[in-house]
Amino acid sequence: MIWLLVVLTGSLLMAQYSQTAGIAGIPPEQWPETSRVRREPGLSKLVVFLHPHCPCSRATLSELERLMAHCQGLISTQVWFIQPEGRDEAWVKTDLWSGAAAIPGVQVAVDHAGAEARRFQAATSGQTLLYDAAGRLVFHGGITLTRGHAGDNPGRDAIECLVKQKTSLSTSTPVFGCALGWNNKLKECTLCQP
Numbered sequence: 001m002i003w004l005l006v007v008l009t010g011s012l013l014m015a016q017y018s019q020t021a022g023i024a025g026i027p028p029e030q031w032p033e034t035s036r037v038r039r040e041p042g043l044s045k046l047v048v049f050l051h052p053h054c055p056c057s058r059a060t061l062s063e064l065e066r067l068m069a070h071c072q073g074l075i076s077t078q079v080w081f082i083q084p085e086g087r088d089e090a091w092v093k094t095d096l097w098s099g100a101a102a103i104p105g106v107q108v109a110v111d112h113a114g115a116e117a118r119r120f121q122a123a124t125s126g127q128t129l130l131y132d133a134a135g136r137l138v139f140h141g142g143i144t145l146t147r148g149h150a151g152d153n154p155g156r157d158a159i160e161c162l163v164k165q166k167t168s169l170s171t172s173t174p175v176f177g178c179a180l181g182w183n184n185k186l187k188e189c190t191l192c193q194p
Contacts, residue, residue, distance in 0.1 A: 024141060024175045025121035031135035032119045036109075037078055044132050044163055046077040049117050051125035052094045054178040060126040061099045062150040063143040068105045071163045075130075080111040082125075082180045117180050125177030130159050138162050141173030 031039065039045045048064060050057045068077060079100040083092045092110050101108045111117055120129055130139035139162055145153040155173040 142175035
């Protein structure tokens with residue numbers, strides 16, 4: 001009977017954890033002119049920030065792949081992987097990097113010391129920002145429903161609607177993932193891993 005109580009308690013804690021969002025940050029309303037992120041004239045720009053060792057970010061990439069399949073040619077997308085100070089590029093180029101690079105229409109880049117994440121105020125892996133062709137922020141948040149779980153979600157739906165110039169019910173959603181670490185010098189993904 002005690003083992004059943006332990007299992008139930010553990011299950012409840014895991015369920016609660018999977019639905020605990022990270023810090024979303026407050027991105028700039030207008031495209032930061034100092035950004036190294038390239039914009040294509042006439043296209044909306046989607047920017048995604050990821051921690052290269054965050055297991056929760058696999059779900060974000062799965063959702064990004066679905067989004068890109070539905071929005072091919074309508075959106076310019078770049079995924080930035082955080083490289084903390086003291087880590088080399090090999091530390092950044094994980095299976096998540098390879099997965100992002102394999103998505104048609106997605107460009108990947110290294111974010112040295114989190115400079116771009118800082119410019120865009122992205123604090124959690126999976127933070128996704130959509131700027132329209134005029135450089136105005138139209139969406140910010142996550143594209144998964146909970147931590148590490150792919151599937152239908154309001155973030156992906158909102159971006160697709162905005163890109164296809166349909167009405168969207170939400171302009172922001174919670175972000176589920178590990179801290180990116182640029183603001184507190186974390187060198188490892190500590191929230192998702194034991």
